[in-house]
Amino acid sequence: MISLTPTSYIVLGLVSQAGEATPYGLKQMAAATVGNFFSIPHSQLYAEPERLAQAGYLKVRREEGGRRRKHYALRARGRRALAQWLEAPTAELYELRDPGLLKLAFGSDARSLASAQLPVHEERLRHFQELLRVLEAAGATVEQRLVVESGIGHEREYVRFWKKVAGA
Amino acid sequence: MISLTPTSYIVLGLVSQAGEATPYGLKQMAAATVGNFFSIPHSQLYAEPERLAQAGYLKVRREEGGRRRKHYALRARGRRALAQWLEAPTAELYELRDPGLLKLAFGSDARSLASAQLPVHEERLRHFQELLRVLEAAGATVEQRLVVESGIGHEREYVRFWKKVAGA
DNA sequence: CGGTTGATGGTCCGAAACGTACCATACGTG
DNA sequence: CACGTATGGTACGTTTCGGACCATCAACCG
Numbered sequence: 001m002i003s004l005t006p007t008s009y010i011v012l013g014l015v016s017q018a019g020e021a022t023p024y025g026l027k028q029m030a031a032a033t034v035g036n037f038f039s040i041p042h043s044q045l046y047a048e049p050e051r052l053a054q055a056g057y058l059k060v061r062r063e064e065g066g067r068r069r070k071h072y073a074l075r076a077r078g079r080r081a082l083a084q085w086l087e088a089p090t091a092e093l094y095e096l097r098d099p100g101l102l103k104l105a106f107g108s109d110a111r112s113l114a115s116a117q118l119p120v121h122e123e124r125l126r127h128f129q130e131l132l133r134v135l136e137a138a139g140a141t142v143e144q145r146l147v148v149e150s151g152i153g154h155e156r157e158y159v160r161f162w163k164k165v166a167g168a
Numbered sequence: 169m170i171s172l173t174p175t176s177y178i179v180l181g182l183v184s185q186a187g188e189a190t191p192y193g194l195k196q197m198a199a200a201t202v203g204n205f206f207s208i209p210h211s212q213l214y215a216e217p218e219r220l221a222q223a224g225y226l227k228v229r230r231e232e233g234g235r236r237r238k239h240y241a242l243r244a245r246g247r248r249a250l251a252q253w254l255e256a257p258t259a260e261l262y263e264l265r266d267p268g269l270l271k272l273a274f275g276s277d278a279r280s281l282a283s284a285q286l287p288v289h290e291e292r293l294r295h296f297q298e299l300l301r302v303l304e305a306a307g308a309t310v311e312q313r314l315v316v317e318s319g320i321g322h323e324r325e326y327v328r329f330w331k332k333v334a335g336a
Numbered sequence: 337c338g339g340t341t342g343a344t345g346g347t348c349c350g351a352a353a354c355g356t357a358c359c360a361t362a363c364g365t366g
Numbered sequence: 367c368a369c370g371t372a373t374g375g376t377a378c379g380t381t382t383c384g385g386a387c388c389a390t391c392a393a394c395c396g
Binding site for chain 1: 345346348
């Protein structure tokens, strides 16, 4: 019996989408999508599947030659756990850690902070817009698109905000 | 020599604002302000000041009677460290962990998710608006108000978003 | 072809953070 | 005064973190 954390469900969810995946593949997928609004360090994407496999949620297939990579796929138990988790809506709130806002709150110079933060958010906004285009082309689910749209909304808000700060 | 993390600067910054503070006081202050956009567990607000005191950033005064609470205040070294940190603008991006968006991305039912998330964000929006009023009355710095306004902006965005999802 | 480089893919591990259960003090109220 | 509740604090086992480092592979160049 192990306890399943959000990290666990990210792994289960991604493996479910992919059918079968190596940790590196998970890393890529996470970076492109869910990693954007639920950050997790890459080392966990190696550790966690192993843990889940031990506990019977995933099965492993190891390459014979070359890199001997491990490919993970769902077992019935994993599929069940994922489905159960998806069934229950959550009222939990996000957690945020924004170093820029932190410095601002403590009285760091607003103008120079804004000129450091603004380009970063502008780039991220473009990144999400591009991602949305890619997802649409690739025929993603409506939910996947929604999530990216949420990211776009927040980045627009950030851009507005730091522009306001710069001009204040 | 210890390394200073964002947590360290939160402690230094709050102590600086208060002049002198107990861990419990820090907890309160954090909950009301910076904790809203840079989460940190309360146990750290007991551990971290101790660490900073050991390393010469803070001085401690311990109550004689009763609870023998510890009051922390800045030393020159702490003041310097804080000032230096505030001087350098940061281009670092936030980190976000949003369980709601995570479930949505993996295909959880959008409608029921929205009806769980919407009220939470609506309440938080009201909370920020109230906080802003309090800060204005208490004569907070313009930066402190800006940060709360940023929170308001994001919560408005969340409310818009989940309403859209509910109606989609 | 051999060698160098850069991208891909992966492991490890000490240090830091987490979170939660639990303990202690104070105080207002019936 | 005793009971409940808010205040205030500690301790500690378990997870996470993050970053340094290692290995494989393909491509291109001299």
